[in-house]
Amino acid sequence: MSTTDDAMTMTSETLTIKKTSLKEKWWHIMDTWKVGIIPLPLFLLAGVLIAIDCLYGSLPSDIVVMVATLAFFGFACGEFGKRLPIVGKLGAAAICATFIPSAMVYYGLLPDTVVESTTRFYKSTNILYLYICCIIVGSIMSMNRDTLIQGFMRIFFPMLCGEIVGMLVGMGVGLSLGMEPFQIFFFIILPIMAGGVGEGAIPLSIGYAALLHMEQGVALGRILPMVMLGSLTAIIISGCLNQLGKRFPHLTGEGQLMPDRRNVDQPTASAPLFSAKTDVTTIAAGVLLAVLLYMIGMLGHKLIGLPAPVGMLFVAVLIKLVHGVSPRLLEGSQVVYKFFQTSVTYPILFAVGVAITPWQELLHAFTLNNLLVIVSTVSALVATGFVVGKKIGMHPIDVAIISCCQSGQGGTGDVAILTAGNRMSLMPFAQIATRIGGAINVSVSLLVLGNFLI
Structure with a gap:
């Protein structure tokens, strides 16, 4: 009986360790894997939600949605610039965050709904x-x-x-x-x-x-x-x-x-x-x-x-x-x-x-x-x-x-x-x-x- 109790206790502790380990791994991903300041899971979630709004053809220009939209694209462009070899240390992040979106608009690579909502939000709020x-x-x-x-x-x-x-x-x-x-x-x-x-x-x-x-x-x-x-x-x-x-x-x-x-x-x-x-x-x-x-x-x-x-x-x-x-x-x-x-x-x-x-x-x-x-x-x-x-x-x-x-x-x-x-x-x-x-x-x-x- 004692041996059985010990085995059950060990099994319970092992399960607890596994559960804790899985939780800590998730927390580790949330705290260390980031795009700019955004934890990677939240970054991916923001991308999915923005894509869904774009597919429906209506991305609201209110401040709630725009916070997520500007953060998603802004930090993505900035992170890309930071990771470029050599020029990444010479201000490429700021250049990419400004001029990549401009080029994407010109070449039609950015969804029209994102362009329209971002422009409307920027000009109507004077957020700058x-x-x-x-x-x-x-x-x-x-x-x-x-x-x-x-x-x-x-x-x-x-x-x-x-x-x-x-x-x-x-x-x-x-x-x-x-x-x-x-x-x-x-x-x-x-x-x-x-x-x-x-x-x-x-x-x-x-x-x-x-x-x-x-x-x-x-x-x-x-x-x-x-x-x-x-x-x-x-x-x-x-x-x-x-x-x-x-x-x-x-x-x-x-x-x-x-x-x-x-x-x-x-x-x-x-x-x-x-x-x-x-x-x-x-x-x-x-x-x-x-x-x-x-x-x-x-x-x-x-x-x-x-x-x-x-x-x-x-x-x-x-x-x-x-x-x-x-x-x-x-x-x-x-x-x-x-x-x-x-x-x-x-x-x-x-x-x-x-x-x-x-x-x-x-x-x-x-x-x-x-x-x-x-x-x-x-x-x-x-x-x-x-x-x-x-x-x-x-x-x-x-x-x-x-x-x-x-x-x-x-x-x-x-x-x-x-x-x-x-x-x-x-x-x-x-x-x-x-x-x-x-x-x-x-x-x-x-x-x-x-x-x-x-």
């Missing part, structure tokens, strides 16, 4: 601005006050030097190729540094239509591809700079422009420390803080015409400098920043690729002469930022990545460039480079065109 405002506020709240002040005071000089050298080099290369000076500057170099599409290419096309007596659509068609190619070049260079920083750590602050002279036990912008007090309500308050600051920026845009992200940026800096929020709320903002950086970037880039990145425009501008002028312009701009930043005591690689943003495709370009460079905490400075720098370039150039060349 929620992303940008949470990134800006979170990164500003993570910075040391002294570093923040010094960074904003010093960043303009490398930006100015970079633009001057970039323009001169681009003009020199274009002239050596036999291109017309007017064409080189106003239809290649200036669009690259105009600050993207909404704040750059469109105002330029309106100005050209009025001053050069051409159709705005024609002008935009010539400008937009240069903006895209300039941004693509900047993404690649930013990825290369990130690898350079890994090889030569003394050249980078890993997301900080200025050398950090604080005590070593204090958190840095690139590695914020979160205490156990950061609960869900604090994180929610951090989101609300970012949204309210953006609303203030929108109000400033209506009153004085300053772009809303820039107005929000200045208010956030002011709040940080005067200790306007508690340390606990600062931590909540940092958690929000980290969440959007890790979980929302690739879905956003996928939506951008589908909704507002015309693949055919990129192909039309892909000529050898255009490419040489664009690459030389952006490379000179970035190299100048690197050298000048080092000379004035800043981290040269981080300054150079901000210089990349001067030739980015607006807010979407900033996201892709900083993602490729793994420096999302530099978003506040990137917004200055893109929006303020672009606005100045467009205004001055149209003024010169209207008063001296026409």
